[in-house]
Amino acid sequence: MAKAFASQGDLAEKTVSFTEIGPDLWAFTAEGDPNTGVIIGDDSVMIMDAQATPRLANLVVEKIRTVTDKPIKYVTLSHYHAVRVLGASAYGASEIIGSDICRAMVAERGQEDWDSEFGRFPRLFQGHESIPGLTWPTLTFSDRMTVYLGGRKVELMKLGRAHTAGDIVAWVPDAGVMFTGDIVEYKSACYCGDGHFKDWGATLDRIKAFNPAAIAPGRGDALVGEAMVNEAIENTRDFVESIYRAVEIVAARGGTMKEAAAKVREICDPKFGDYAIYEHCFPFNIARAWDEARGIDTPRVWTAERDQQMWAALQG
Template sequence: MAKAFASQGDMSEKKITFDEIGKDIYAFTAEGDPNSGVIIGDDSVMIIEAQATPRLANKVIDCVRSVTDKPISHVVLTHYHAVRVLGASAFGAEQIIMGDRARAMVVERGQEDWDSEFQRFPRLFEGHESIPGLTYPTTTFSEDMTVYLGNRRIDLMHLGRAHTAGDIVIHVPDENVMFTGDIVEYHSACYCGDGHFSDWGDTLDAISSFDVDAIAPGRGDALIGKDMVSAAIENTRDFVESTYRPAARVAARNGTLKEAWDAVREECDPKFKDYAIYEHCLPFNVARAFDEARGIENPRIWTAQRDIEMWEALQG
């Protein structure tokens, strides 16, 4: 490779915050690293997103134990990416829940995704030797399901394709709070390498229709208040559209991936270059946008080898 992925050099420790975003509902955030969520019910706790390794999951558990001693009964995973799911074993939960589509993607590409992500972003796999293997759910659903933690109702829903084909969101009606996974980000680049650009905006519209009071996004600060929620949704929309439009124009004239890269940088750099993981995401975002614009509906599977080949083409 001409030079390393930007993420391979990102070794700085991130400051963890643990904010209450509704009564007994918390967002675990870490300056652009993957977020997790905590929902405390009458008798037990639900975790949203498991982190990349059991060692990193224990940082979430430490935060949980600072506010409750109730057992962790459920882990909900919004999609299949390794940095979100491979720490699940640490929680000892009775149920691990995913959407049907996300489970199918673990089967189809889970190992390749793990190998690819580990190569790209080694810091996020602190304690990788503690990972027991791929994470499979104990429970899945197609479009929606409801879990009750005592009297607390939690709705899990697939609202449409966006960051992946199998994204789900989690809504807690009594506090009108939502966990969106990587469908919504805040001052962090969207990772679109497995995304569906043509659907993402409609899925954001579906989230907006809930008119929630707070969102825990996939990365970045917790979004508290309707104004902050709305701003983050529209900013995410702008990021996705600003990535796809220039790549699609290049594809329409039978241009090259390198030309798409240059065109996306010209549009996105002025607006987003200071966002967390921007340089890490950009090559994968451009490659997927270019593919989709050329009619490749299903994102191609990333492998460690494909990552390198793509990166070398962009450097060329």
């Protein structure tokens, strides 16, 4: 029987958790759905990743209001993907922060990504009518930016390419806690369709060098404690490298993308087959790894039409 396209068959609502991972630092997680980070300072709140719609963002706001009544001043975007950014309007923030590359990617491919992800994730886009349009960062930076929430310092940094070319992390030094977006996942497949496989490991090394006491990952449970943090970092590394090595071997010997997909199945299904969104991500990950192995540095723009073509070719 043919597999339902992407996550069209995943219609069950997820159980939400709201976990304190450091003093006044919270991770909103939902069984492999996109996570949101919450940083509470002396006078205001910063959000890390906004959710796919205002409907979902309002669930985050409800959780925030159980622990603070401080105003939400900043929404920070770890990257440009629609499921991370299109709920931003619900927070009423005065500024939306992202990397300069993130803003450029919104301009270059934001609408195509919205159309693509709308088809992939129908459950996440319930209530999409309330999305006012593309989410544009109002403050951008190239490498590093410091934001003060009263006396609490938040360091926003671009540590390298990984999930996208414009990924950033948020580091809260007083607590030793990092919000990584989709650079790090926990028991969830990495979506690599806009990824940079050969750079991802070095970016993970830079995260690991901070020796975080806790991490709010892009998907999966909050990571508290050195053991859990390191497990997630190394598992993410294994996921990305396993895919790329398999595809690179087949590409080097002149094989086909279909053969590369079979090689990835052989290596990755036993290790990662039960991870959240594994089958969803599979064809998009193979397509991007295939391009990178053949020297295409900048990921091609994903469209709803290309989504369907890759799904039919590799999941049909």
